[in-house]
Amino acid sequence: MAEGLVGTSRRSLTLAHVLLILGCVIVAFPIYYVTVASTHSLRTILNPPLPMLPGPETIENYREAVSGGINRIGGVGVDRLLLNTTIVALGIAFGKIVISMASAYAIVFFRFPLRMVCFWLIFITLMLPVEVRILPTYKVMVDLGLIDTYAGLILPLIASATATLLFRQFFMTIPNELFEAARVDGAGPWRFFKDILLPLSATNIAALFVILFIYGWTQYLWPLLVTNSNSMNTIVIALRKMISFADADTPWDLVMVTCVLAILPPVLIVVLMQRWFVKGLVETEK
CATH class of the missing domain: 1.10.3720.10 (MetI-like)
Known part of the structure; x- marks a missing residue:
């Protein structure tokens, strides 16, 4: 009887952890996707599928956004x-x-x-x-x-x-x-x-x-x-x-x-x- 209760408790705990991990993945994936996209060029983004690993344009993209200004909002920088x-x-x-x-x-x-x-x-x-x-x-x-x-x-x-x-x-x-x-x-x-x-x-x-x-x-x-x-x-x-x-x-x-x-x-x-x-x-x- 006790062993059955312990087994049920462990299965419930395992299920709870699986659901929590799944929820974290669902919530975190869009943030990861946006972060990866911010490291690729515009051409790469417009030609799906987008790579799931960071790209080589990280420094250039962030430099342009912060200090170069963005044309669509009047050249104002993100800073x-x-x-x-x-x-x-x-x-x-x-x-x-x-x-x-x-x-x-x-x-x-x-x-x-x-x-x-x-x-x-x-x-x-x-x-x-x-x-x-x-x-x-x-x-x-x-x-x-x-x-x-x-x-x-x-x-x-x-x-x-x-x-x-x-x-x-x-x-x-x-x-x-x-x-x-x-x-x-x-x-x-x-x-x-x-x-x-x-x-x-x-x-x-x-x-x-x-x-x-x-x-x-x-x-x-x-x-x-x-x-x-x-x-x-x-x-x-x-x-x-x-x-x-x-x-x-x-x-x-x-x-x-x-x-x-x-x-x-x-x-x-x-x-x-x-x-x-x-x-x-x-x-x-x-």
């Missing part, structure tokens, strides 16, 4: 696109975290009239993403002269009801006695926030940063509307502009290089902050 996208992603991530922490701190630790009404008004904005309010938001950006600027790309996206809710739920787990003890010791609201809440929130901030950075990095609709010049494009917008309806008019070798470089920063963020990300998601007690 400029990566800079734009990094500024936007970091601005959105830090902006959301700062505003959400400040609003959650005020709602939890301060007593003022209509405090919960303010919280529910913030929460209701979940039903009003930028896609819903895009026309008035665009009108405001035009009136303020923020078209084709980093501020125009970042400011409409930095408010986050979800992050406010998450910080509020965490702050509510902190005993009121800690706040009272800090006040008795002479710590004002700012010092309590800086010296106590901020260190306690480190893992939550790290987990949210990873999510919000990727959210900002992959933005498409709003950057498409608020930028007119190619030099202000994000890398996602540039990728769409590089692709033509006719394969012969599309520089597929440079498109593949741009895809690889667009994938790398989010992957690095996830890999480097994986421990903090997982810890921030699973920790419930501080």
